[in-house]
Amino acid sequence: MSFNASRMLAFDLETTSNIPQEARIVTSALVSIEGSTVDSQEMLANPGIEIPQPATDVHGITTQYAREHGQDHDEVLAKTIAAIKKGWDEGKTLIVYNANYDLTVLRSLDEDFTVTGPVFDPFVIDKLKDKYRKGPRTLSKVCEEYGVPLDNAHEATADAMAAARVAWKQVNQRFPELAKMDDGELMEYQAVGYYEMQMEFKRYLASRDRDASSVATSWPMQG
Numbered sequence: 092m093s094f095n096a097s098r099m100l101a102f103d104l105e106t107t108s109n110i111p112q113e114a115r116i117v118t119s120a121l122v123s124i125e126g127s128t129v130d131s132q133e134m135l136a137n138p139g140i141e142i143p144q145p146a147t148d149v150h151g152i153t154t155q156y157a158r159e160h161g162q163d164h165d166e167v168l169a170k171t172i173a174a175i176k177k178g179w180d181e182g183k184t185l186i187v188y189n190a191n192y193d194l195t196v197l198r199s200l201d202e203d204f205t206v207t208g209p210v211f212d213p214f215v216i217d218k219l220k221d222k223y224r225k226g227p228r229t230l231s232k233v234c235e236e237y238g239v240p241l242d243n244a245h246e247a248t249a250d251a252m253a254a255a256r257v258a259w260k261q262v263n264q265r266f267p268e269l270a271k272m273d274d275g276e277l278m279e280y281q282a283v284g285y286y287e288m289q290m291e292f293k294r295y296l297a298s299r300d301r302d303a304s305s306v307a308t309s310w311p312m313q314g
Contacts, residue, residue, distance in 0.1 A: 092182070092273060092274055093270060093271065093272060093273050093274070093277075094184050094209065094211060094262060094269065094270060094272065094274065094277055095184070096258060096259045096262045096263055096270070097124070097125070097126050098124065098125055098126075098182065098183050098184070099122075099123075099124045099183055099184050099185075099186050099211075099255050099258065099259075100121060100122070100123050100124070100174075100175065100178035100183040100184070100185050100186065101120075101121070101122040101124065101185075101186040101187075101251040101252060101254050101255035101258075102119075102120070102121050102122075102171075102175060102185055102186065102187050102193065102251055103119075103120045103187070103188065103193065103247045103248075103250040103251035103254065104116055104117075104118070104119055104120075104171075104193045104196055104247065105117045105118040105146075105149070105150040105152070105245060105246075105247050106138075106146065106196060107138050107140060107142050107143060107146050108143070108146065109146075109192075111191075111192050111193075111195035111196045111199060111313065112195065112199045112313075113199075114196045114199070115136075115138035115139065115140060115164060115200070116136045116138060116164060116167055116168060116171070116196070116200070117135070117136060117138055117142060117146070117150060117152050117157060117161075118133060118134065118135050118136065118150065118152065118246075118247040119133070119134045119136065119167055119168075119170075119171045119247065120132070120133040120134075120247030120248040120250070120251045121133075121171065121174045121175070121178075121251065122248065122251045122252050122255060123178065123183070124255055129252075131248050131251075131252070132174070133247055133248045134162055134167045134170060134171070135152070135157065135160055135161045135162065135167075136157065136161045136162055136163070136164045136166075136167035136168075137157050137158050137161035137162065137163065137164055138157060138161075138164050139164050141154050142154045142157060149245050150245045150246070150247075151245070151246075168197070168200050168201060169201075171197065172197060172201060172204055175197075176207065176208075178208070179207055179208025179209070180208075183208075184208075184209045184210070184211050184274075185208060185209065185210045185211070186210075186211050186212075186213070186251070186254050186255045186258045187210060187211075187212055187254065187311070188212065188213050188214050188230050188233075188250065188253075188254040188257070189212065189214045189215075190210050190212040190214075190215070190310065190311040190312065191212075191285070191307055191309075191310050191311060191312060191313060194206065194210070194311050194312035195307075195312040195313045195314065197312075198312050198313070198314060199314075206311055206312065208274075209274040209277065209278060210278065210281070210311045211258050211277065211281075212281055212310070212311065213233065213254050213257040213258045213261060214228060214230075214233070215281045215284065215285050215288075215310065216258075216261050216266070216269070216281065217233055217236075217257075217261070218284075218288060219280075219281070219284040219285075219288070220261070220265070220266050221236075224236075230244065230250055230253060230254065230257075231244045233257060234253050234256075234257060237256075237257050237260045237261070237265070238260070239253055239256040239257050239260065240253075241253040278311075281310055281311070282309075282310045282311070285308070285309075285310035286308050286309070286310070289306055289307060289308040290308060292306055293306045293308075
């Protein structure tokens with residue numbers, strides 16, 4: 092089955108840390124797209140630890156607010172994984188911007204979590220298809236490149252919806268050859284491309300006597 096950009100489940104996390112193996116969930120957003128029908132769900136979690144100020148500066152959620160209004164962390168984790176698996180069972184493609192981060196967070200929090208369906212990563216696709224474009228590849232900058240509005244960056248639902256719109260434009264406008272790949276071919280294209288891209292970066296760091304041990308090479312998640 093090839094990627095159908097009219098049937099997607101977009102997913103995004105906001106967390107306590109930019110290190111996926113250490114992060115706990117603060118918000119989890121899932122946006123189900125069936126043609127013109129869009130159904131979004133966002134859950135606020137009490138991560139059970141202090142939310143560091145740098146993380147709050149990114150997503151705007153404080154420890155006190157999460158404690159007062161958030162659901163139990165493990166319940167949010169379980170509901171998130173259940174929704175992702177349900178999406179795959181329904182034949183949807185999971186859209187995750189920089190999947191290596193978000194899916195690794197899930198795996199680190201639940202060692203039984205595995206990828207059992209197709210994943211489309213607009214971040215990886217953008218880097219592979221437009222390798223030499225200068226500038227950062229943050230979601231907000233990539234949205235500018237593709238003409239996708241993003242008014243509330245680092246608000247989980249807004250980020251998930253924006254990632255889905257970028258994915259749609261990549262497949263239907265910029266790189267229509269992607270629509271001809273079946274799920275296995277598309278997964279392999281991203282995984283191999285990510286590995287080669289990251290290995291090139293590791294060699295670059297090594298050539299400058301810089302530590303490259305933390306550079307991940309596996310996709311769509313580490314470990």
